[in-house]
Amino acid sequence: MRIFLKFILAFLLIYFFLSSLPKDYTPRVSQMDIEVRKLISAFGIQERDLITSMKKSFQRGNRKFLYLGRQYRIHPDFPGNEFDCEIKKLVKTHKFRLQKEKGKNFIRYNILAGNTVVYTLSLKPTKKVYLAVVIDDWGYTPNLIPFLEEIKFPLNIAILPELDYSRTVNIMALNAGHEILLHLPLEPLSGEKMEERLEKVTIRKDMTSEEVREVLRRFLNGLQGVKGVNNHMGSLVSKDEDKLREIFRVLKKRRMYYLDSKVIPDSVASKVAKEVGIRCFQRDVFIDNKDDEEYIKNQIRKGIKMARKKGYSIIIGHAKYHTLRVIKEMVPEIIEYTIPVKLSGLELYESPGH
Template sequence: MLLQDARRGVSYQTVIIWALLLVVAVQGFLLCSRRPRTPVLPPVKQEEQKKVLPPPRGDVVGRIAVVLDDWGYNKGHCRQLEEMPIPVGVAILPNLPYSQDVLACSQKAGKEPMLHLPLEPHRVYEKYPEGYYLTTQMSDADIRSTLERMLREMPGIVGVNNHTGSKATEDPRVMKVVLGILKRRKLFFVDSVTTDRSVCSPVARELRMRISRRDVFLDNENSRGAIERQFASAVRIARKRGNALIIGHDRALTLQILKEQAEKLSKEGIEFIPVREYIRRYEDPGN
């Protein structure tokens, strides 16, 4: 009787052990079979996201120069200009109510004040006083005297780009007079490229003068999406070619996006440089 009870106890223990082993095996199988192929992570908080951003790159993959046009109508964006973390060419129209104020604030902000030179377009869309544009009907002497007066009235200007000018920049005579004056004064010139028939580059080669050309207009369409797309286009050019020159305008949205993009891209190997340095680096007076 005792022997039977002992055998029965051993039998029960064996059954229990095997049952436990079976349970463990089944649980292990279920656990393995239910594991997702790709782990599902919780949304990353902004603070956590900042921690995993790559560090600023030491190597430069492209350089960009920026010109902002049409300053002088007001001085409302001078504060944004002062807070801009990158070099910017500030192209100021002459003889407007706030031209001198913007000239002063651009110098205070350490930017590059430029004359936004009104040149004759094929079609006039804006109303300015008579004689405001340099035109193809002017004599060489009139062009010289008008341009010299504009430059005297804006002391401290370091460079020039054209406001409109689709007609004047197609005229070799006009541009030879204009560029000759700028070369003598050691002022740089940026062709805004308002016509695909511009003769600025060949005239500059004839004068052995370094000038540059606009690659991208940022804000022909004044919307965030359009400006960001144009900015992306400029960055592609800078990455592929090594450099790009972009032109925007004195607008709050343009200035805001420019600041955002500058802070972002400076961590990705894009360097923003002054316009004068850009021309010195990338423009050959013999080409």
């Protein structure tokens, strides 16, 4: 009996001695962080989805801790149940404890060493957001037409009127399920070599009201399935309320919308559209002011970020090889974070022209 008691006493002494030694959880937390990030990456969460992060070291008694906190955006269809199973296995492997909290707009995993939280992973489902991708300047060449089939979400194809390939693009875009806009040539402010850049027929400030209506009707009748109109150039006419009023009256009769590309900051298109009673959209981001693929990618991501903030965004590019190639390459990313839409289905306003 005495031997047994001595054994128990020795065991307790060793236990208390070991317990009193300094203990550092930092390496274990750091290693677990590496594996947590691998896990969330396997579930499609990338570093660009990171909203906030926190890192701090602290001490309690003779124990040293590292705390890490991360919050990520996740898609509304994120497989939460499968993720639960995997993170439970991971935490158990590292001999920590897991607590899960679920709120209306978040899922939070607290990982504990004993009773101390050493890691917090928060997941925030994103709301559905919409992205309208508009591609201007179609009709000059047939070379880019294959992209209309290859880009697997709805585009808004703005076609210049009465060019050699305007009708071909028109038919192919409709067959591929895209939306058709008339890319209406409007007179710009004067500038060097501006005159030679104008289309053969351009609506000018000095045209009569009847001439404006006649040209616009002819352009619209030359294309099939047109849902709306946006401006090609037009920095001068975009400030002319009378000319815009004539254009918008024609659009109202045909139940069409107008997309203001905002080539100038003081455009009066929205004001006149509200007065006439038609829907007027406004461009948020030009994606290809530089014909550089990295620049175009960053501009598209800027449009996606804007859509996530306000619920939608409208981005405009041009019928150029690099622009279309980048959009095709980014299809998975675009559809992961947004719902690409046709402008006619984008309910941004409570009332027409608002």
